[in-house]
Structure formats: C-alpha cells, structure tokens
Amino acid sequence: MERNIRKAAVLGSGVMGAGIAAHLANVGIPVYLLDIVPRELTEEESKKGLTLADPVVRNRIAQAGKDRLLKEKPAPLYDKANLDLITVGNMEDHLSYLGDADWIIEAVVENLDVKKKVFELVEAHRRPGTIVSSNTSGVSINEMSEGRSDEFRKHFLGTHFFNPPRYLKLLEIIPGNDTDPAIVDYMMRFGEFVLGKGTVLCKDTPNFIANRIGTYGLQISIQEMVRLGLGVDEVDALTGPVIGRPKSATFRTLDVVGLDTYVHVANNVKNKSADDAEKAVFEVPSFVLEMVEKRWIGQKAGQGFFKQV
Numbered sequence: 001m002e003r004n005i006r007k008a009a010v011l012g013s014g015v016m017g018a019g020i021a022a023h024l025a026n027v028g029i030p031v032y033l034l035d036i037v038p039r040e041l042t043e044e045e046s047k048k049g050l051t052l053a054d055p056v057v058r059n060r061i062a063q064a065g066k067d068r069l070l071k072e073k074p075a076p077l078y079d080k081a082n083l084d085l086i087t088v089g090n091m092e093d094h095l096s097y098l099g100d101a102d103w104i105i106e107a108v109v110e111n112l113d114v115k116k117k118v119f120e121l122v123e124a125h126r127r128p129g130t131i132v133s134s135n136t137s138g139v140s141i142n143e144m145s146e147g148r149s150d151e152f153r154k155h156f157l158g159t160h161f162f163n164p165p166r167y168l169k170l171l172e173i174i175p176g177n178d179t180d181p182a183i184v185d186y187m188m189r190f191g192e193f194v195l196g197k198g199t200v201l202c203k204d205t206p207n208f209i210a211n212r213i214g215t216y217g218l219q220i221s222i223q224e225m226v227r228l229g230l231g232v233d234e235v236d237a238l239t240g241p242v243i244g245r246p247k248s249a250t251f252r253t254l255d256v257v258g259l260d261t262y263v264h265v266a267n268n269v270k271n272k273s274a275d276d277a278e279k280a281v282f283e284v285p286s287f288v289l290e291m292v293e294k295r296w297i298g299q300k301a302g303q304g305f306f307k308q309v
C-alpha cells in the first residue's frame with residue numbers, strides 16, 4: 001500500500017454522500033463534502049434577510065447532509081468530534097478543494113448525464129494522479145468516464161458502498177476498462193484495512209453483483225404482494241426478522257434506500273437487458289412511480305411506505 005489517502009472529497013451530500021464522508025472522518029481522514037447551490041431561499045432564510053449570495057445559503061444543502069448525521073436513529077451514529085473533520089462547500093465556489101484531495105468520491109443522483117457533467121468538472125480541478133471513484137449503484141463505470149482523458153480513466157473506478165455505510169460491510173470495487181490495476185489493488189486493500197470493509201471485485205455489468213441480486217429480490221417481493229393482494233406490513237413481516245433479516249424487510253429497505261434512487265437502480269438493469277423475462281422482473285410497479293411523483297421517497301423525505309416520526 002504505497003499510496004496514501006490523506007484527504008478526500010465527497011460530491012453529493014445525500015443519504016450516501018454524507019454517510020461516506022462520516023465513515024472517512026471516523027477513520028481520521030479529513031473530507032470536503034460538496035453539493036449543489038440552492039436556487040431558491042427557504043422561508044426561514046427569507047425571514048432572516050439572507051440572499052442567494054450568502055455562503056450559508058450556498059452551502060445549505062451540504063450542511064444539511066452533515067447535520068443529518070447527528071440526528072440519525074436509533075442513536076447518534078457519529079461522534080461530533082469526528083464530524084468536525086468534514087468541511088462543507090458547494091459545487092460552484094469550492095471546486096478548488098478538489099485539488100487538495102487524494103481521493104474524490106462522486107455520490108450524486110443516479111443519472112448518467114449528471115454524473116458525466118460532474119466528472120468533467122472533477123477533471124478540470126483535480127491534481128493528476130488523484131483517484132476518482134463513483135458510488136453508483138449500477139451505472140456503467142466505462143460510460144461515466146467517456147470523454148475523459150486517459151490519465152483520468154486510469155485513476156477512475158467504482159467504489160460502491162452500501163447503505164448505511166457505517167454499518168454495512170460490503171464495498172464493491174469496479175474497475176473500468178482503463179483503470180490501472182495498481183489502483184484497483186490499492187483500493188481493495190484500502191477498503192479492507194483502512195475503512196474496515198469486505199471488498200469484492202466486480203465486473204462493470206448493470207448493478208454489479210449485490211444490487212443485481214438485491215433488486216431482483218425486492219422486485220419479486222413487490223410483484224408477489226400485488227399478485228397475492230397482500231399489504232406492505234404483511235410483506236415486511238414475511239421478509240424481515242423471520243427469515244433472518246433483523247432490519248431489512250422489503251419496504252423498510254426501500255424507505256432507507258430512497259424510492260427515487262430505487263427506480264433508477266431497477267431501470268439500470270431493465271434498460272440494459274435484452275431478455276424480456278428479465279426486463280419484466282425489473283419493471284417498477286406504477287404505484288411506486290406514483291409515490292415518487294408525490295415525493296414520498298422514503299426516510300430522506302420523512303414519508304415513504306412508512307411515515308417517519
């Protein structure tokens with residue numbers, strides 16, 4: 001392990017970005033956590049006389065990601081002292097932070113075009129040699145790095161953490177066609193020995209390994225629920241503790257993942273599959289799409305299949 005990751009940057013401060021930043025901070029790595037700049041003031045910001053130019057407003061989304069970490073249930077997951085290693089910022093004013101990071105992790109929304117634009121910005125601001133990775137749930141690593149330089153692609157790979165990063169041990173490592181094998185080897189070891197994860201090497205196929213299987217299981221449970229006329233509580237009772245999954249019954253899992261993200265993840269396989277039977281399995285039922293329309297997208301919105309209290 002010759003390389004040394006002394007500082008990191010995480011792009012996207014949502015469910016995963018904030019959790020990954022906290023995991024890094026917990027092992028003593030200072031992290032920059034950046035998100036987009038809000039386009040509108042909240043009622044509270046207007047009342048305080050703030051404007052869209054105020055730094056506190058411009059960093060609001062990333063700050064909210066950091067603040068959420070201290071409120072997570074069942075108990076505060078992170079020590080405040082460790083979280084002080086996280087510096088928040090935004091994707092317009094603080095891109096120069098990327099030049100200071102040894103590892104840049106992208107954890108923005110699961111959308112190929114958005115991710116590609118982010119990597120264009122990363123390429124313009126990173127130091128040559130910096131490792132860049134995506135936390136995508138299943139978008140192609142090769143497609144995301146199309147248009148980037150050979151030097152960038154050599155240092156680019158997928159590092160797929162699972163939700164919540166604090167508790168779930170798996171870390172999938174996904175090289176692209178051009179990733180330097182030495183970088184892959186280093187990240188496998190770094191994941192194991194520094195981050196405390198169990199690393200698994202994956203091919204760049206839709207949804208890699210765990211999500212390909214996990215999404216299949218979730219889809220079958222949802223489709224069987226509809227076919228048998230069962231309720232959400234009944235399915236969770238059948239797919240949770242009784243089958244040895246203390247916390248991960250079907251609909252509770254979907255609320256933790258985020259229904260919007262889930263739809264993208266299921267579509268990743270459906271859109272790439274040439275097999276009609278497989279396409280049918282990964283077809284998201286319309287009632288889930290309607291929930292996404294209404295923004296009942298799970299824990300992060302306070303309302304999903306279950307209401308957060």
Ligand code: NAD
Pocket residue numbers: 011012013014015016017034035036061091106107108109110111114118135136137138160161162163256257258261265300
């Ligand atoms: P999320 O919706 O909670 O957060 C996404 C964040 O990205 C938001 O804060 C949003 O403002 C920000 N964002 C959007 N465009 C941006 C841009 N151009 N620059 C910077 N930030 C931007 O999503 P999430 O659940 O944290 O997922 C993030 C990534 O991690 C996705 O690729 C997802 O597939 C993957 N992932 C999710 C889970 C899960 O269980 N939710 C698990 C593993 C991997």
